Amino acid sequence: MNSVTSTQDTIQHGSDQGHDSHHGPAKGIKRWLYTTNHKDIGSLYLWFAFIMFLVGGAMAMVIRAELFQPGLQIVEPHFFNQMTTVHGLIMVFGAVMPAFTGLANWMIPMMIGAPDMALPRMNNLSFWILPFAFLILLASLFVEGGGPAFGWTFYAPLSTTYSGDSTALFVFSVHIMGISSIMGAINVIVTIWNMRAPGMTWFKLPLFVWTWLITAFLLIAVMPVLAGAVTMVLTDKYFGTSFFDAAGGGDPVMFQHIFWFFGHPEVYIMILPAFGIISTIVPAFSRKKLFGYTSMVYATVSIALLSFLVWAHHMFTTGMPVYAELFFMYCTMLISVPTGVKVFNWVATMWRGAISYEVPMLFSLAFIVLFTFGGFSGLMLAITPVDFQYHDTYFVVAHFHYVLVTGAIFSLIAAAYYWLPKWTGVMYDVGLAKLHFWCSLISVNVLFFPMHFVGLAGMPRRIPDYSIQFADWNQIISLGGFAFGLSQLIFLALVIKACRKQGEPVADKVWDGAEGLEWTVASPAPYHTFTTPPKIQD
Amino acid sequence: MSQRSVSATQQQANTRLVKRLLLATAIMFGFGFALVPLYDVFCDITGLNGRVYQKDTQQTQAAQNLVAPLTEAEQDNIDVTRSIKLEMMTISQAGGAILFEPIDKTLRIHPGQMAEARFRITNVSKDAKYVQAIPSISPGQAGLYLHKTACFCFEQQHIEANQQNEFVMQFYLDTDLPEDILQMTLAYTLY
Numbered sequence: 073m074n075s076v077t078s079t080q081d082t083i084q085h086g087s088d089q090g091h092d093s094h095h096g097p098a099k100g101i102k103r104w105l106y107t108t109n110h111k112d113i114g115s116l117y118l119w120f121a122f123i124m125f126l127v128g129g130a131m132a133m134v135i136r137a138e139l140f141q142p143g144l145q146i147v148e149p150h151f152f153n154q155m156t157t158v159h160g161l162i163m164v165f166g167a168v169m170p171a172f173t174g175l176a177n178w179m180i181p182m183m184i185g186a187p188d189m190a191l192p193r194m195n196n197l198s199f200w201i202l203p204f205a206f207l208i209l210l211a212s213l214f215v216e217g218g219g220p221a222f223g224w225t226f227y228a229p230l231s232t233t234y235s236g237d238s239t240a241l242f243v244f245s246v247h248i249m250g251i252s253s254i255m256g257a258i259n260v261i262v263t264i265w266n267m268r269a270p271g272m273t274w275f276k277l278p279l280f281v282w283t284w285l286i287t288a289f290l291l292i293a294v295m296p297v298l299a300g301a302v303t304m305v306l307t308d309k310y311f312g313t314s315f316f317d318a319a320g321g322g323d324p325v326m327f328q329h330i331f332w333f334f335g336h337p338e339v340y341i342m343i344l345p346a347f348g349i350i351s352t353i354v355p356a357f358s359r360k361k362l363f364g365y366t367s368m369v370y371a372t373v374s375i376a377l378l379s380f381l382v383w384a385h386h387m388f389t390t391g392m393p394v395y396a397e398l399f400f401m402y403c404t405m406l407i408s409v410p411t412g413v414k415v416f417n418w419v420a421t422m423w424r425g426a427i428s429y430e431v432p433m434l435f436s437l438a439f440i441v442l443f444t445f446g447g448f449s450g451l452m453l454a455i456t457p458v459d460f461q462y463h464d465t466y467f468v469v470a471h472f473h474y475v476l477v478t479g480a481i482f483s484l485i486a487a488a489y490y491w492l493p494k495w496t497g498v499m500y501d502v503g504l505a506k507l508h509f510w511c512s513l514i515s516v517n518v519l520f521f522p523m524h525f526v527g528l529a530g531m532p533r534r535i536p537d538y539s540i541q542f543a544d545w546n547q548i549i550s551l552g553g554f555a556f557g558l559s560q561l562i563f564l565a566l567v568i569k570a571c572r573k574q575g576e577p578v579a580d581k582v583w584d585g586a587e588g589l590e591w592t593v594a595s596p597a598p599y600h601t602f603t604t605p606p607k608i609q610d
Numbered sequence: 611m612s613q614r615s616v617s618a619t620q621q622q623a624n625t626r627l628v629k630r631l632l633l634a635t636a637i638m639f640g641f642g643f644a645l646v647p648l649y650d651v652f653c654d655i656t657g658l659n660g661r662v663y664q665k666d667t668q669q670t671q672a673a674q675n676l677v678a679p680l681t682e683a684e685q686d687n688i689d690v691t692r693s694i695k696l697e698m699m700t701i702s703q704a705g706g707a708i709l710f711e712p713i714d715k716t717l718r719i720h721p722g723q724m725a726e727a728r729f730r731i732t733n734v735s736k737d738a739k740y741v742q743a744i745p746s747i748s749p750g751q752a753g754l755y756l757h758k759t760a761c762f763c764f765e766q767q768h769i770e771a772n773q774q775n776e777f778v779m780q781f782y783l784d785t786d787l788p789e790d791i792l793q794m795t796l797a798y799t800l801y
């Protein structure tokens with residue numbers, strides 16, 4: 073039955089592919105260096121993000137190896153600090169954000185029926201400056217005095233008065249990352265705004281497109297503020313200004329306000345596209361329309377707006393007036409309302425659906441459950457009086473790894489399993505994929521769940537040593553960490569196999585319940601799609 | 611480039627939107643820096659962060675000119691029903707060269723009453739030094755109700771090598787001090 077539909081599609085779109093022959097991909101390395109094709113650039117972003125994920129993961133392995141036992145065994149404390157810092161920077165700016173940008177490049181033009189991104193040359197530039205940013209960041213680990221060791225949040229005065237010579241490199245690389253993501257965001261907005269196929273009205277947009285549009289606006293709003301913060305750190309350290317130096321009339325606490333004005337919206341930059349992915353996959357494998365499409369859109373907008381009103385929940389212990397603490401506490405709790413709407417909608421979509429458990433669906437289900445765990449621990453952290461106990465402990469580490477690993481990363485893996493057959497034209501090794509799922513699911517919980525316990529018991533974060541009573545749980549956490557790290561190598565092997573086209577060829581519409589324009593083009597997706605705009609049915 | 615070449619109107623629309631978004635980016639970059647003065651204003655109004663504010667310095671001039679009348683006026687205004695405990699803290703950020711300690715470690719005063727806190731700064735190095743003390747008050751809101759009439763922290767202080775100096779800070783607490791503040795900490799950091 074599947075093949076019947078696909079033949080029809082091929083006939084329908086045969087005319088699309090006929091005139092592609094005059095402009096196929098160039099050969100060799102030049103194809104990738106000079107490409108302005110959204111699919112090529114998408115692939116570059118995704119591979120870059122995957123490599124960075126493995127590099128940042130390797131640093132996490134160093135951290136977990138050191139924490140396997142109390143006392144100092146493997147690395148110096150100063151190097152440990154560099155590892156926690158660079159692990160965080162790489163995972164946020166090198167893995168999660170570029171991976172979402174890669175998906176946006178691949179899927180948004182295909183989902184809205186556009187031939188390419190609106191600004192293809194800028195697209196090429198925004199990708200190709202990224203590797204340099206991370207080469208600079210990684211190179212900073214090898215300069216004398218070591219790389220950045222002040223945490224990914226680079227609080228002043230740690231990053232100004234007490235930082236090493238590599239700080240200039242750190243600032244420079246963050247600037248490049250920022251420019252890259254701003255260019256990417258501009259491209260996404262212009263594409264969605266101006267390039268939709270005729271008939272693709274705002275409320276017909278797939279949710280992945282909606283969530284990315286809102287994410288792009290968040291990026292434009294806060295990445296420049298981050299750029300400002302690193303610039304102030306730079307001038308404080310090297311040019312004698314005193315933005316954050318009390319001796320010169322500045323205020324180190326102000327750094328935290330500026331940083332978290334960027335930092336809290338940043339966490340939604342990393343999760344809103346994930347909501348879009350889950351809202352795409354869950355209906356496909358429940359064989360039902362998404363429950364509450366419009367409420368999903370409005371929930372996303374309200375999360376984005378609220379994200380500007382909650383930054384100081386990261387700073388409850390800095391001694392704010394009580395009414396300010398209450399304000400930020402209630403605003404933070406308010407965010408759980410639109411987020412709850414989303415979780416409710418996903419569950420309602422599955423309700424009485426004809427659910428099947430293909431690998432993308434397995435990862436999406438794990439996302440819904442485990443992201444909600446992360447949301448609950450976030451709600452606990454939002455309560456000001458108890459935050460005084462949780463602050464800077466492993467409880468916080470557990471919280472944000474639940475929302476970022478089992479949230480953002482799981483959604484990215486789900487997206488990869490969902491669209492990989494469309495990209496490569498072959499079905500990946502499903503056995504291997506299921507192995508990857510179960511290994512990841514079990515190990516990620518062994519890794520992060522006990523962190524709640526040691527955190528509540530008072531184990532501080534970012535310290536290479538700990539009291540003896542935390543030893544058992546830390547051993548278990550480290551074992552879970554190693555297992556989770558190794559499990560991702562299964563994924564690497566699977567993706568390489570699929571890219572070499574080892575597997576059964578797939579139909580155009582890979583999943584029978586899937587909806588969207590991307591399934592109307594051939595598999596693998598031809599180099600150019602929708603050079604003539606598709607017809608949008610109601 | 612391809613069959614559906616990007617039309618001129620489309621191109622124009624794209625350029626217009628890109629310009630607007632770049633402008634938004636520039637505005638937000640500026641906003642990042644604008645947060646610095648905004649933060650000062652915000653702290654001034656709310657007493658966030660326990661700063662002691664510039665206006666105290668201005669009041670000081672007035673206070674010094676009118677020492678006697680002011681004290682008299684203040685006399686009537688002392689709130690003897692309450693007594694607030696003040697703790698003094700000192701931190702020296704000048705390395706080992708400068709020692710900095712409070713002479714009066716704790717004080718108990720009524721709101722409205724003039725009081726004095728004394729501090730000792732010792733230069734143990736072989737060079738004369740200029741030092742600047744930066745105050746901070748917690749809880750933060752209390753900063754709005756602490757009025758200094760004279761303070762060594764208003765300007766840089768000169769200390770000769772191997773010399774010990776005593777410095778005073780004269781102040782009073784506003785009688786409007788909220789009822790729930792029973793205790794305050796004054797921290798001075800010396801640079």
Ligand SMILES: [Cu+2]
Nearest residue numbers: 336383385386
């Ligand atoms: Cu936050």
